[in-house]
């Protein structure tokens with residue numbers, strides 16, 4: 001009841017779907033409200049002053065009017081805070097951005113803010129825009145999203161017998177929640193063989209900064225292994241494949 | 253404005269609302285409004301609408317050359333000998349062909365993709381009429397491919413993807429200029445549009 005009719009927030013546009021009569025429905029990942037869907041009336045008319053600002057991947061300062069109960073909020077003003085033009089002008093950058101928005105769309109919930117993931121998304125978009133290596137950024141992003149969503153896999157102990165895993169003697173299972181020792185791993189259904197380097201890299205990505213993560217050397221084989229481990233983990237928690245992944249792979 | 257029993261609509265009305273609700277961009281409120289609009293139409297008009305829907309489903313086909321919707325194959329544009337067959341303009345949707353035709357400034361042919369690459373919405377390159385484009389370009393007289401996808405993230409990504417796919421072919425690939433809308437105001441333009449307009453500036 002006592003809520004003001006309009007409110008202001010900052011968010012990244014993660015999805016945009018055309019609606020009737022030149023309108024647009026945008027999904028934003030906002031700093032204060034988490035995932036938020038809103039309507040932009042007349043956005044697709046060339047005369048619209050909003051549409052350029054509300055392009056997917058833009059970080060925008062927004063003013064919204066609360067919709068009536070059962071209706072979506074309405075965007076009344078939008079101003080770009082940060083656009084990432086260099087990212088969208090390269091196919092690798094654009095697809096990397098698409099991939100991250102799909103992950104955020106999957107893990108984010110409406111009305112449930114997560115400032116860490118918000119900061120992470122902006123930081124990673126900025127990095128891709130600045131030409132940071134895409135695979136590093138995406139793996140770091142996945143690892144940190146898992147961490148800030150409360151799904152960080154165990155990377156030190158066997159999740160079954162709780163003994164410390166020995167170097168070179170470890171398996172990994174998204175279902176079980178992380179690393180397993182070889183004897184416990186047999187019982188598990190879907191188990192990945194995990195190299196020492198992959199384990200070390202994941203541990204490092206968990207505690208390092210993005211800059212530090214990007215300066216790490218990733219051999220193609222290690223990179224592929226990390227991609228498999230992490231996409232398996234995301235798939236388990238989301239209960240579906242990230243659809244942008246197959247497109248990313250096709251371009252590789 | 254009284255008398256419409258919204259909460260417990262008659263089954264036939266509820267069914268119409270339900271069907272309309274399945275259309276893209278139509279929420280339950282809009283579906284209700286449209287349904288009651290249709291109910292209020294004179295019987296002739298309502299039947300014309302119903303007939304148009306069923307006829308279009310029976311008759312419309314994809315032109316095997318340009319993939320545009322048509323009642324004939326090939327479509328009238330593809331069979332028009334006055335058109336320049338050395339140019340093909342790639343657009344997202346059939347409506348884009350109509351919009352470009354209204355300008356009367358393009359006399360080449362078209363290719364309709366029927367969408368854009370949009371992984372988040374489950375649309376990959378294989379879901380578009382891209383294979384058809386590549387087959388069509390292979391060994392033809394086409395000299396220029398004009399990519400006219402929308403200047404959105406997904407439209408741009410699709411354009412870049414097509415460019416990469418046709419990279420080997422002896423073709424000139426161009427892209428519609430992006431910039432300020434006619435009648436637009438510099439003050440309200442966003443940074444991306446402005447910087448693109450700047451990059452695409454031309455000598456006067």
Ligand SMILES: [Zn+2]
Nearest residue numbers: 158161181184
């Ligand atoms: Zn164990």
Ligand SMILES: [Zn+2]
Nearest residue numbers: 315318327330
């Ligand atoms: Zn045709």
